[in-house]
Amino acid sequence: MTFKTSSLAARETGARPTARDVAALAGVSVGTVSRVVNGAATVNAQVRDRVTSAIATLGWRPSIVAQNMRGRATRMIGFIFPDLDNPLFSSMIKGAEDVLTRAGYMLIVGSSNGQSEREMALIDLFGQRQADGLIFTIEQESHPAVQKCMAQARFPIVMLERDGTPAATVSAGADHFQGTLQATRHLIELGHRRIALVSGGRDNRVGRARLAGFRQAHEQAGIAVDDTLVQIDSGTAGNDWGLRKTQWLLAQADAPTAVMALGRHLLKGVLVACKRQNIRIPQDLSVVTSNDSDLAELAEPAISVIRYSTYDLGRAAAELLLDQLAAADPASAPSRTEIPTEFVLRASCAAPPVHARAGAPDRLATNTSPR
Amino acid sequence: MTFKTSSLAARETGARPTARDVAALAGVSVGTVSRVVNGAATVNAQVRDRVTSAIATLGWRPSIVAQNMRGRATRMIGFIFPDLDNPLFSSMIKGAEDVLTRAGYMLIVGSSNGQSEREMALIDLFGQRQADGLIFTIEQESHPAVQKCMAQARFPIVMLERDGTPAATVSAGADHFQGTLQATRHLIELGHRRIALVSGGRDNRVGRARLAGFRQAHEQAGIAVDDTLVQIDSGTAGNDWGLRKTQWLLAQADAPTAVMALGRHLLKGVLVACKRQNIRIPQDLSVVTSNDSDLAELAEPAISVIRYSTYDLGRAAAELLLDQLAAADPASAPSRTEIPTEFVLRASCAAPPVHARAGAPDRLATNTSPR
DNA sequence: TTGTAAGCGTTATCAT
């Protein structure tokens, strides 16, 4: 007969108490302790009280790790985002958290930094940790190795702001197509014929949807799209990408009369570029951005935005995940939640300057700024 | 003799393979599998190869849950923040993640929504999940029940942007005292005598440090502080708190000539209030805010800010936690990392209007706005 | 060098 750790020992050392300690203190067996905490009907009231007070005395809480060993779900959801240092992430994670907390889940977060290697490492790690599901904003949708990794995952995956793939068919995203379509249409109706589109997302749904909306608006108006005005970047460009792109666009011989800088971090660059070159919004250049912000609202003039709720996006992703978790059938059907977008017209949009419409060579020549 | 799950079964069903499956496939014992994956020196090269390929065939990864059961650290760090839907959270979590990932840890996040009950529930949950540590931005530093809960936690806690408490003596925070001191001094030097301080944090270090810096600057200049100009809020006020407070301050008979709105979310309210009442910055009112942002930088005029890196704050908290985790002595000494602040002077600060200095009753009377 | 078996903290099955 071996000497076992007793509740006495547990109380003396700082060691975490176990059900065995509780059982010893209450003078019952571990099975009974388990029955009490799990609310089994078949427990004598007196025994229940003894156990309950022993639990309180020792401050015992069942080990979730041990419960997981027994096959219980970990109730942990992974969340992989290209860049946690992004205000959009804040509201998305909050939306997801609000939904998942209510259902008893917790979120584990990881930043991929846009690297596929890291995405795969994180998926693998979540697997080892037995996560129950994953909300994933993949960097490159078409990356085969990452897709393979997703396909092998033993948990459901919801794509956030990305398209479903063969490996993960459930997705939540904003309706960038409609938003961009409306905004582009509005600019065209104002008389713009040379509209620039600046956006991230070469290899993901967001960029594709924006481009599609942009093209459709042009097509419906019978206007050809000048591809030099379409600047869709791949990957996480530097912080001053918006600035450099705008400067480049404005330096073209036949510069755009309107720029749609779609992505919250791009607006700053556009405004700085305009300020430096003394370009007036909207007289010289109309501006549209996406993701409403204090800056867009309070800039002088206020900037028109394609607005949508990233909080709702996070909620939607979480809800889709819960649906899949609840579904008895593991191979659930493809599904998608689309969050509506709204074009908010502000003072930054006006008719193009007359000389541009008349085909004047270069507005900047007329309006040289002192650097 | 019972029939055991074999590698065959594991490959046929979708069940996660175990070390036993690997062992069976490789024709070795589970102990050997463990030795191989843990890089034990004493393994025959041929055996190692057989095991390695069996692992690859089955796609086996050791279960972290089972490893935890054996006493291995979970390498999970909790992170409790009052409001995940806050851009500051993004950069803090990113800073922490960068440090912790390198050390093999993952982050579990939870939003307390400013509720002490939820804070305690989360701490408790992290305990049950056997988290190795916690980074915590408590809502009310002095809350006794939460402190007790912290004291009972079996893992080290680092306070983020909060003071150490008896229950958790390690903390990381920005040097709000210096930042506020400098900014206030500058306003005083410009001639301001009635400066308003608007900030959150009635019961935390941030608010206290700001108030202390504010007071010290006044004291050193021999100026009395008018307490009606000091508006330090408790808890997470509504989104329009900055607006309402500014409107209230400007409506006072002896309105301030400068306002320090310390908190990123407050600037918008100040700017809106000024716009609505046709108050010019800085001619009528000087403005200082905290936390640099695109809005502060690009507002017209640009707004002076007390700047500091929330990313560094997250890093610092994580590094302190790693220090504690590495320390053999569990009862480590109190320690604190202070992140420097910097007062960035922009166009929003100027000398107070003449009539205010002459003691004119109400600037608004001279400058009535249409609405 | 490799196999065997105990044990981590639960839960569930089977006796009593």
Add this chain to the structure above:
DNA sequence: ATGATAACGCTTACAA
């Protein structure tokens, strides 16, 4: 109604 015990997947001391 309650106790004893096997099992979850892994690591490790000990045996061979």
